[in-house]
Amino acid sequence: MNIVSGLLNTAILSGGVLALAGLGELLAERVGVLNLGVEGLMALGAVTAIATVAATHDPYIGFLAALAVGAVAGSLFAVATVLARASQVLCGMALTMGGLGLAATIGRTYAGQPAAATFEALPIPLLDRLPIIGPALFDQNILVYLTYLILPFVLQALLFRTRHGLTLRAIGENPAACDAAGIRVIPLRFIYVVLGAAVSASAGAYLTLGFVPSWSDGVTAGRGWIAVALVIFAGYRPWRIVGGALLFGLVNALGYLAQARNWGIPSAFLSMLPYLVTMLFMILPALLARGRFTLSAPAALGVPYYRDQR
Template identity: 60%
Template sequence: MEDVLAGVLATAVASGTIIALAALGEVLAERTGVLNLGLEGIMAMGAVSAIIAVNVFSTTAFGGLVTSAIVGLLMGAMFAVATVIFKANQVLCGLALTFFGTGLAGRLGAPYAGQPAQARFQRVPIPLLSDLPILGRGLFNHNVLVYFAFLLLPIIVTFLLYRTRHGLSVRAVGENPSAADASGIGVAGLRFLYTSVGAGLSAMAGAYLTLAFIPSWAEGVTGGRGWIAIALVIFAGWRPIPIVLGALLFGAVTSLGFVAQLRDWGIPAAFLSMMPYLSTLLLMLIPFMTKRRGERRLGTAPDALGLPYFREEG
């Protein structure tokens, strides 16, 4: 029983990491008012570039991670050029990026499908804490990316958004770009920066998939996790800490599915595999269900989310 619990917890944390990384990246972009629906494609490209770096160019796992982060930054910059510089429709460009990324990843990765990753992220047990019963194996015996996604990154994002002047500017750009512009904040610059950084984090989530979680590459390896991350941002009300908790919750659902499959609880595998998608859908609806009439919810979308900013002229 202890083993099962520890295993469920460990898998929950591990699969939640993918969502946490991507969703924390997305929240940075969305806080500046840019809705990046291309996460799925960026994550797929991150996953494939990491495996190519490691298996073809024999880099270390860290090298693979950096490669995928650079690929993600470039794709984010590509999206930002289209939506921030040219001010094209963000929904269309996001979908375009998803098609572009998943298609290209499928084509580039075809020769490496099924190959195990030659370099992987190793577990780094935290001294003392990892000796705890159940929790030790469940929470404190993971690779560095997991700790980064659940501890370091949420702290950085929270501090940046809520405790710095820069973060205030970021939020101002997302809520009211013309007021931000009038007060001298560079709207386009901030949007460009955080769209790219967010995309880089999503790509790292892809690298985590192929270099730690699975660890190999196959077509469709991302399995909609980019979209789940976007849904999680809505569920979490665009706040970093709820995002991390939501990612854990999502991980727990996924993990329970694995356990049910292994222990054969009599539910067909296909229906268990649906659970992450269906529970994400349900989670997404909760903030709307609990909304009372006339009451302003905590955590609403940035007012300018999805809208290109044109400076009023003459």
């Protein structure tokens, strides 16, 4: 594998973690709920996957376990924010801190140990032999195909090609009007917050079973926060999230390449480069919103809905 193909391969693997976490966050934000607990959800998913695989030696069961744990944590978050109408920001921060702390406690047993089983590459015949792009694009594990080829198509079709997707977007814009039209706002918000949390937690399983095959405290390394920023930068659209994730992945891959090739760039700068890019992407939406690139958030994002006040 040459340098370009290796760089692209690392970018795809690294970006997939962010893409999966961002698509999960998108599900919650499209119905008007801001979930800042993505970092904690990813940590819980990562350690759950490692612990489950250690017991079962089956990465598929580990991935499903991460989804289940994410759904449970998302249900608690939804009860607090959707039903009890607590502050979404504070609950999200609590989910992040609690998730990180619980994952660190559970993960002590598995720290530094390689994953007992991981997702193996599934090459696509003929396509994997294409020069440069073949090994990078078509010789990946099933989670990469799920993240880049299946889930974005499904979410794009759901949100922008179906009546149900129109309903979800309307709930994020004007829940009172939806309620007046007979749409069950609270149940739908609850369901999609839970689904989004499950998908975000599965990004942690992707991290420890498909990208970095081991657990260590802090393995998520702020990726959850980058995923939240990525959703904003992407204008709350699935394919833009995937494209932005690839860009972040490329930044990470360049950092790895610079260290491996000894380019003389300080390692501290390479480590903080993804976060500098994140800050830049938080500023860009304000500038791009003046043009044709629509970046406006759902109007009701972060606002609790009180049915008696509609």
